Structures are given as structure tokens and as C-alpha cells.
Amino acid sequence: MTEEAGLFGLLTEQLIVVATVAGAVAAMPALLEWLAERRRRREFLALSLDELDLRSRAVRSAGLEPLLSENADLIDAIRSPARYPQAATTGNEILILGVPMSGRKSLALRLAQEAGIQRALVLHNAANVDALAWSRDRIHRVRGVTWLLLIPNLDRVFARADDDEVVAQLEALVEAASEQRNIVVIATADSLVPDSTLDNLFGIKLLMPGTASVLPRTPPRSADALAYHRAVAEHYVKRFGEHQVQFSGIDGLDRDAFITRLLSLVSNPAEIEDICTLCLNAAIFRSHHGGHRTIDTGIVDRALARTLVGVSAME
Structure with missing residues (x-):
């Protein structure tokens, strides 16, 4: 009985080894494919x-x-x-x-x-x-x-x-x-x-020079949207005064004229924030280089041009 048990155990171990080897051989193509795919992805990543x-x-x-x-x-x-x-x-x-x-x-x-x-x-x-x-x-x-x-x-x-x-x-x-x-x-x-x-x-x-900007945008016209955008604009314009930045008054540019122009062009609050921030930073930059800390039409035009842009695909 002991010899039979030992023989059975030996055969079982041999079968396990054979099965393991067979499984490994069967899995080899999948492993090689995985390694090749990994190498391709790493090469593609490097490129x-x-x-x-x-x-x-x-x-x-x-x-x-x-x-x-x-x-x-x-x-x-x-x-x-x-x-x-x-x-x-x-x-x-x-x-x-x-x-x-x-x-x-x-x-x-x-x-x-x-x-x-x-x-x-x-x-x-x-x-x-x-x-x-x-x-x-x-x-x-x-x-x-x-x-x-x-x-x-x-x-x-x-x-x-x-x-x-x-x-x-x-x-x-x-x-x-x-x-x-x-x-x-x-x-x-x-x-x-x-x-x-x-x-x-x-x-x-x-x-880039020679790139034409086209703006087929339609700003919101509902009373609620305009009121909301006006509140956002007034919030950011208030910060101008907090940083000693004023409107130049040249060409009629004052707080109300600035907000009116802004609301006629923008489509969302993020654009209002971007334009106001660009104007504020431009005025501060000017003051650091010997100019007045004021916002004029040139600063406003440049901020609008940097924010409200559309470019048609070139054929």
C-alpha cells in the first residue's frame, strides 16, 4: 500500500510538472505578444x-x-x-x-x-x-x-x-x-x-502675422444672462481700483463704457475674467516701465484680440 501510494504521488508530481510545462508553452505566444506590445508602446511613447x-x-x-x-x-x-x-x-x-x-x-x-x-x-x-x-x-x-x-x-x-x-x-x-x-x-x-x-x-x-480672425459668435441677449455678465464684469472691474488702476478717460473710455463694450462681445464669464485680468496686468506692466497705471483703448483692444478669437481652417 505504501509503495502504491509513493508511486501514485510520483506520477502526480510528474503530471503536475508536465501540465505546468505544457501550460507555460501554451501561454508563451500570449506572453511574447504582450512583451512585443509593451515594447511598441514604449517606442511610441518615446516618439x-x-x-x-x-x-x-x-x-x-x-x-x-x-x-x-x-x-x-x-x-x-x-x-x-x-x-x-x-x-x-x-x-x-x-x-x-x-x-x-x-x-x-x-x-x-x-x-x-x-x-x-x-x-x-x-x-x-x-x-x-x-x-x-x-x-x-x-x-x-x-x-x-x-x-x-x-x-x-x-x-x-x-x-x-x-x-x-x-x-x-x-x-x-x-x-x-x-x-x-x-x-x-x-x-x-x-x-x-x-x-x-x-x-x-x-x-x-x-x-501669427497674416492669420485672419473670424468671430461668428453671438453673445447672450436674454435679460438674465446680461445681468449676470454685468455682475461678473463689475466684480472684476472693482479690482482695478484695489490695485490703483484707473481708466484713461481718453476716447470716452471709462468704467461704464468698458463694461458696455465687454458685454456686447463676450459669451461667458470666463472671457470676462480673462479680458479684465489682461487689462489689469497690462496696466501694471506699463507702470513698472515708467508709464501710468491706466487702462486705455489700446490695452482693451489687445485684451479683446487675445481672448475673443476664431480662425477658419486653412485648406
């Missing part, structure tokens, strides 16, 4: 992302100096946010619009360099969910220095994305990055539809 050292990066600057001068207030707000009371709410998400090869990426990198940003993470393929997840984790780990998150051709992702997960992760990435004081998000696009998701993600839009 989707770049990290740049902007301190030593040579960027094409021909023709960009006027654009840098026009946006000196934005650069200063990024470089010295403590000077500006609302620098954290508007200014660290910028969308550069223009046709391909017009210098959009070069302008983004030069803006970052002028603002003293040392490092950049370039997300070449924003439709890659692995790259989106990796980018979000990377920016959360940034400490001590200011980084640029650059996303080229972002409008193409929204136009082609049929995956809700991609769109959701992309929105989460931009929003999470823009909430960090040490992350500046700059994206480029060929076209922009007013009041679209892409439009609402970015408070500031800059147009």
Missing part, C-alpha cells in the same frame, strides 16, 4: 514626447522680435508672477494660431526663453493616451523651476479624436498643468472655433 533644455536651445528668431515686444507684458507676468495679482488665473495657458510652418513653435519656445523658463516638455502626439498619462505625472513632479508644456497642432487632435478617453485625458492634462504656478502651457493650432472646447481651454490666443 510622442521630448524634453528640451531651453537654456542651451537655439531657436529660430528671425521675424519674431516684434511679436515678443507686443507680448512683453505676458512674458513679464510669467517671469515675475508676484508683481501681478491675478497672474495665476490668466497667462499660463496660451494658444498660438497660424498656418503650418509660420513659426508657431519657434514663437512658443522664444516666449518661454524670454520668460526665463529652463525646461520644456513637448507632447508631439496628444492623441496617445500613454503620453498624456506620462505627461500629467511628469508635470506633477516638477519642483523649484518653471517648465513649458508645449502641445503642437492641438486642434487636429480635437478634430480627429473619436475616443472620449483621449479628449478627457487631454482636457485634464491642460487644466492640471494650468493650475500649477510653475507650468506654462502653450499649444499651437491651425484653426479655432469660438466657444469650442479648445477655445475654452485657453484663456489667451496669439495670432
